[in-house]
Amino acid sequence: MAALALLLLATASVTQAHFGIEYPPMRANTLGSSRNSSYSQWLQPCAGVPGNLTDRPITPWPLSGGSLKLDLHHPWTYIFINLGLGSDVSNFNYTLTNPFWNETGNGTLCVPKLALPADLPVTDGSQASLQVVTVGDDGNALYNCADIVFSANATALEGNACANSTGLSVVPVVTAANAPANGTNGTAKTGTGAVNGVNAAALSSVMALAMVFALGMSL
Ligand SMILES: *[C@@H]1O[C@H](CO)[C@@H](O)[C@H](O)[C@H]1NC(C)=O
Ligand SMILES: *[C@@H]1O[C@H](CO)[C@@H](O)[C@H](O)[C@H]1NC(C)=O
Ligand SMILES: *[C@@H]1O[C@H](CO)[C@@H](O)[C@H](O)[C@H]1NC(C)=O
Ligand SMILES: *[C@@H]1O[C@H](CO)[C@@H](O)[C@H](O)[C@H]1NC(C)=O
Ligand SMILES: *[C@@H]1O[C@H](CO)[C@@H](O)[C@H](O)[C@H]1NC(C)=O
Ligand SMILES: *[C@@H]1O[C@H](CO)[C@@H](O)[C@H](O)[C@H]1NC(C)=O
Ligand SMILES: *[C@@H]1O[C@H](CO)[C@@H](O)[C@H](O)[C@H]1NC(C)=O
Ligand SMILES: *[C@@H]1O[C@H](CO)[C@@H](O)[C@H](O)[C@H]1NC(C)=O
Ligand SMILES: *[C@@H]1O[C@H](CO)[C@@H](O)[C@H](O)[C@H]1NC(C)=O
Numbered sequence: 001m002a003a004l005a006l007l008l009l010a011t012a013s014v015t016q017a018h019f020g021i022e023y024p025p026m027r028a029n030t031l032g033s034s035r036n037s038s039y040s041q042w043l044q045p046c047a048g049v050p051g052n053l054t055d056r057p058i059t060p061w062p063l064s065g066g067s068l069k070l071d072l073h074h075p076w077t078y079i080f081i082n083l084g085l086g087s088d089v090s091n092f093n094y095t096l097t098n099p100f101w102n103e104t105g106n107g108t109l110c111v112p113k114l115a116l117p118a119d120l121p122v123t124d125g126s127q128a129s130l131q132v133v134t135v136g137d138d139g140n141a142l143y144n145c146a147d148i149v150f151s152a153n154a155t156a157l158e159g160n161a162c163a164n165s166t167g168l169s170v171v172p173v174v175t176a177a178n179a180p181a182n183g184t185n186g187t188a189k190t191g192t193g194a195v196n197g198v199n200a201a202a203l204s205s206v207m208a209l210a211m212v213f214a215l216g217m218s219l
Contacts (some may be wrong), residue, residue: 080101
């Protein structure tokens with residue numbers, strides 16, 4: 001009985017340590033014991049879920065950017081959101097989080113409309129995949145993907161369908177690696193000075209993260 005309790009506890013904490021993409025629905029369930037056991041969020045680029053999986057949800061998304069709703073379980077985490085084009089994506093070469101985010105608090109993070117890169121070559125019917133990477137203080141990364149099709153008539157989530165949990169907040173992490181060039185009109189100053197309330201001492205340790213997880217590169 002004690003052993004069972006311990007096992008359940010261990011399973012629960014493993015599940016706790018992972019995250020879900022609630023919208024657009026993730027490619028496959030990568031959470032908990034009911035997932036396909038070959039899927040693990042430790043695996044890049046998409047938790048071991050193949051990009052050509054049959055019967056995966058492909059959610060219509062507005063051409064100017066759509067909603068993203070995450071279920072987060074950590075006290076805080078860095079978040080990178082990348083996008084790749086095509087119906088079986090292996091190259092997530094567009095970043096939607098430049099600068100990337102430092103998210104604090106657990107629960108639901110819902111962004112009604114994620115901005116897209118100006119040069120994203122998509123039209124009505126273009127297929128794509130979103131890759132969400134969460135990175136802890138130790139640099140360990142968790143991966144999840146969701147598949148979308150850009151659609152002229154798709155709509156974003158509104159109202160109660162897209163709300164943030166109380167106490168949850170996001171701070172963009174501007175580092176020397178992703179700061180705007182000197183003299184441009186960005187929010188950042190280059191170097192390791194504090195920007196947007198970000199802890200200056202922690203900045204240098206996350207500078208490498210910006211290079212590694214933006215654009216879906218692997219370690
Ligand atoms: C589990 O995932 C693997 C890889 O996608 C697939 O080959 C296998 O059929 C899946 N098993 C089940 C029960 O869905
Ligand atoms: C998916 O891709 C893998 C390798 O990339 C291939 O072996 C497999 O046959 C493909 N499955 C489908 C359903 O196309
Ligand atoms: C991203 O990769 C796709 C192919 O997967 C390519 O068509 C596109 O030009 C690339 N874009 C950039 C900005 O590298
Ligand atoms: C957030 O974490 C606290 C403490 O672990 C827990 O009690 C609470 O249920 C969690 N809330 C959500 C929305 O996950
Ligand atoms: C939206 O457009 C697609 C084609 O791009 C079409 O298949 C679909 O039926 C349309 N949906 C609605 C609700 O109009
Ligand atoms: C949730 O928080 C994020 C990050 O601060 C913000 O971009 C988004 O607009 C918020 N969502 C809602 C529904 O207010
Ligand atoms: C940015 O510009 C200022 C003023 O022109 C200059 O003093 C500073 O050294 C520059 N910083 C970098 C990193 O180039
Ligand atoms: C920066 O933006 C402000 C307003 O947002 C503007 O007044 C200022 O001229 C801009 N500076 C440069 C160098 O573009
Ligand atoms: C991100 O937020 C956490 C907790 O809120 C904090 O401990 C950490 O220093 C922050 N990271 C940066 C780079 O500021």
